[in-house]
Amino acid sequence: MKSICKAHGYKPPNLHKWGPGVRDVYALHYIVSGKGYLKTGHTTFPVETGESFIIFPHREVYYYPDPQDPWEYFWIEFNNGAETARLLSMINFAPDSPFVKASPQDFKPLFHMVTTGGLEPFERERSDAGLHLLLSYYMEHYPSNKAFRKKDYVLSAREYIESNFWKASLSVLDVVEYVKIERSYLFRLFKEATGTSISGYLTDFRIQRACELLTTSQLSVKSLAYSVGYQDPMYFSKVFKKATSYTPSEYKKAFSAGSTAT
Incomplete structure (x- = not known):
């Protein structure tokens, strides 16, 4: 090279x-x-x-x-x-x-x-x-x-979330401090660009990653919850079902490779 x-x-x-x-x-x-x-x-x-x-x-x-x-x-x-x-x-x-x-x-x-x-x-x-x-x-x-294009602020926020979603302590304030612009301004830009809030994007990304892990790994629900930023497996299961209409176990059974579910 x-x-x-x-x-x-x-x-x-x-x-x-x-x-x-x-x-x-x-x-x-x-x-x-x-x-x-x-x-x-x-x-x-x-x-x-x-x-x-x-x-x-x-x-x-x-x-x-x-x-x-x-x-x-x-x-x-x-x-x-x-x-x-x-x-x-x-x-x-x-x-x-x-x-x-x-x-x-x-x-x-x-x-x-x-x-x-x-x-x-x-x-x-x-x-x-x-x-x-x-x-x-x-x-x-x-x-x-x-x-200084507007979308760069949103891109920076998204990239920060996607690199740090696994941290249970990650908060909206962390994202704002990373991007370094006024909080309400970032909230408006982010909503306009993505159609959702920063906290909503974080939850969606965690659930998306959880779905990937459920179908590609043999992690237990507890390990999977920790891997996507949830310290309480029960709370994770509740959030997951609200987002997907499945419990983690049901999702794994329905969508894992080799599943016969229809």
């Missing part, structure tokens, strides 16, 4: 410049000190300490340092693929706007964490993990409009 990360490096403060020309990869630059300029299309962007710019594939660029205060920067190149496009879609970079102002976050330690050049699978995974971590901070500080 190809690594997303292609190369990385550091440029000390000197008069090195590049272009005009095009690249086949993305190249993210973070300015540690000094100043410089990025020219792309018909626009020249002045860039200075703490700011970042990215070169887009097949986009003509020319970048050069300020002669009086030449920039010092870290850079990283990554390939032009579907995963890269997904990551960058959540960051406020665009071909006509490839520059972001300084943020409170010092990105230098994150660039240090990115490694490239390894041939072993574990080295490639570490390299890509470092890039994902770095870009996650750019997502945090420079989110695109896509990163």
